[in-house]
Amino acid sequence: MAKYGMVIDLLKCAGCGACGVGCKTQNNTDDAHDGQTFNWADFCEKIEGKYPNAKYTMYPTLCNHCSDSPCIGACPVSPTAMYKSENGITLHNEERCIGCGMCQQACPYSSNMDDDKAARYSVISMNSHDAEPHARYRNPNELIKGITTSGAEIAKKAGRTPPHRTMHAHPDYNSVRAKEKAEKCIFCEHLVASGQNPYCTQVCPSQARVFGDLDDKNSAVSKLLAENRNSVVVLADNKGKTAKPGSGTQPNVFYIRSFSARK
């Protein structure tokens, strides 16, 4: 069985945001609210040094699909809702999830953004306990009465909520997750299963994101890691700290080379 991971080439990456928005279109994640970002693919920006020698780095982020994933250990239900799939993906079973938020507390890459002001992103987001997701497309208010449409109306006309919802199926999760649930990047398993790359990889114009089997020495990811042994890092938190691969929760998303070509 494979052990899936991703290598992101920072020199190739333009910090452009396409993976972030692309993921939203593929996985129908909600707008940010209540301290939750709902950006499964997001960004961690870092600036070091002072003008004019300041060096800027943009790390595109997602779930690290850690080998030692505390999000699973923290999950109180049994079998756990957050679980490790045989292929290495940290999957989330929506049905079993009780929305307790323990996984978000345990994951070093996740925060409630309202509480943790230093956090740049959060891998895990928690759906509201009260409101259905995609509130904007449930809102019947018209900006100008009788003249402009409303979120609710346009969703109804289109036939889905949200109207641009990409329909896909997976035994563990729905294409839009229900209220009172946790949600995060699942490496687009519904695409991977049919031989496609994760969507963020598909849309990256610089082909900076390479997805593949870390156990297979001949895979593109393994080769990239071997070739870039000197520069490879993983993220250590959601604030821009980096570490050597294999440390901490043993993330399986790796960053190679440097965002800036400047020495």
Next chain:
Amino acid sequence: MKIKRRDFLKVSAAAGAVAVIGGPSLNAFAQTTAPKKKAMGEAAGEWIPSTCQGCTTWCPIEIFVQEGRAVKVRGNQLSKANGGYVCVRGHLLLQQTYDPDRIKTPMKRTNPQKGRGIDPKFVPISWDEAVDTIADKLIELRRNNETHKYLLMRGRYSDHNTILYDNLTKMLGSPNNISHSSICAEVEKMGRFFTEGFWGYSDYDLDKMKYLITWACDPLSSNRQIPNAVTKFQRLLSEGTVVAIDPRMSNTAAKAHEWMPIKPATDGALGVAMAHVILTEGLWNKEFVGDFKDGKNKFRKGREVKEEDFNEKHSYGLVKWWNLELKDKDAAWAAKETGLDRNQIERVARGFAKAAPNCAIWFGPNMQPRGTYSALAMHALNGLVGATDNEGGLVTGMSAPSSSYPKFDAYQDDLAKAGAKNKKIDQRGYKTFPNLASGRPGSGVSANNVANAILAEDPYDIKVAIGYFVNYNFSTMETGRWDKAMAKVPFFVHVVPMVSEMTQFADIVLPSALHHTEDWAIVRSKANLYGHISIQQPVVERMFDVRGAETEFVWLLAEKLRDKGFPNVYDWLHNEYKDPETGKKPTDGLEFAIYATKIRSQKAWDPAENKDYKGDKPSGWEDFRKKGVVNSPRFEFRKKWGTPEEGNFPTATKKFEFYSETLKKALTEHAEKHNTTVDDILTVTNYEARGEKAFVPHYETQLRHGSRTEYPFDLVDMKSRLNREGRSANLTWYHAFKKCDPGDVNFDDVVQINPADAQKLGIKDGDMVKVTSVVGSLTVRARLWEGIRPGTAAKCYGQGHWAYGSVGTKDYAKFEPRGANFNEIMVDDYDRLSGSSARNGGFTGVKITKV
């Protein structure tokens, strides 16, 4: 049993251990639903081609449609311009299509009072009533013999603009088809035109390039081929050299090998100093420019050179340029002017020239007073190293085939012919507006001056105006003038998908179809050495009664005008726009739109017409629709060079001009028209050069509004990589990724200032600050950022809407903006040689105070 997350966390914290909580009761709860077997994978759908116009790249795209809904976007897999990728903005078009605040019906205002913050009290009306009213107003103009008082303002457009913007305006008898182009990007063209006779935007051979200088632009986020730039940059970053010249750390600057944080508006100084270095060190391209007859370099600092000593090849006037401008201006001098490091200037000039001709200066809009001369200096460098029209350099690029639109002339009556001969409303060609587009005095547009002209009624007043996909009350500098001007126009029609600031002044509003998902059109562009013609077609069913602005609206109007006794427009459309496949005449607006689309693209898809074409050849209309794009063959280099005896550049000398005879001719023509001298023209248009210097690329100092003592900061206007022009602010994804603009933050609008400056002013990161120019003040959040040159303040365009949707506006009912639109405090000024508006170069000084 239901456990609220918050309560649960309280329990968990109290118990101190997860295991305790994960007890049997919870597990039992979780297991009440047994797992079901479910298939895995994406539901079926279809990728349908269209074209994105989120920026001027005009990418061929495909939209994934499931259940009749647009759900995903990618670059057209057949496109050679974008390699099958869209930039980040491309994905945003889904939210634009399904914007909760779209207009679903025509409407009219019931409040006769007009002004910023005055509720128009719109009420819905039918298309029939709306177009009937418009037709009445136009007939009235005809009756009063004042058809020239009709004004058409064009924003984003397709090829079909020929119908509404050009032909219809003339058919109605007005000269006033006004394009928006000069408010954000025309000076750039001056740099190429008055050196090599090319009025347009460059393309680049990024695959073969070794050294790239991006100057006054950020190709990874804007400037005309974003997906291709993002794809191709990596090779240059690994194997070549990239230098970014910009006072702020743009995306390109963040990644580049060298960042040159230049003092705003000193680009000309850097340009001529680089030329000085290249010449004194003998690094110019001998094959293109030529050499000294005796082979010995006589370019030495401070020394004049004799013209007869130099044997010039494909260029003209190098020695004149040296003598008039370059000889004293070395890197040490430029370092003082530009605030850059002398060694860096020399290093970059050398590196660039040594990579010649596989190098390029990719320069941006240069929209600043006197900007023409900095654009000239930038492009002159491209000539000096022989990079223009050359492999690994920059080129004019390719275009793809298109057929002409049917002629309208036979249907234009005498009244209309006479009316169309009036002066244009924007005052182009006035003594202070030479507007030398394509070298023709008085031909370029000065869109932002239309507000002044309307207010002054000079050359006359405007009685009926139509604007489509345009929002001057937000997108122009010193925006408040447009609030006054539009309040003065007695009858204004806005044809738009969304209500915006300009809509507040409309008497009639017509909901237009979105170009990328709902309309029929043809768009042409180029990138990556290929040109393309690309289709726009409805990929989803229209959810409301929206119509194509450039076609269906014109058809409806034509019908109404016919019913009111002016059949010419209808006859023209009905008789001439026949289906090229069946010969059928259109019977309604939609048929007309489809036929127009077929007609324009016929050369690309009709086997009878494309059989000898070297690019893509679809087998017919249906095949073209299915593929969506026709790519041209690849660009061929050095066609413009000609031979040293006979150049092929479309300039006055047929050569690449370092001394611009072309500019001399145009300026002289303009001066003669006004019975004066070129020097007088230069004086009244605010340039510093006099005499011969006006014809060579040279350094003009910054023209600045506001004294340095009172307004110490240079304001830098930056563009967001998420701006679908000015139309992204109501899209939540824009706000969720705003930090992808380096220095900006999510869910807010900020002015970037250097921490060293902030400290002096007692400003902390996140403080609200008041930013004041000579024309106004705005309050916005301060972001302290090491990526900005001290003494400058950068503010991104795009937010600060006071009437654009429920997200874009903080409180629409009160017209309370979200963020700040710095256009409001930028001064209305021009690079008058081109007629373009100033928005770059720190020409607006500001002071910043803590509130």
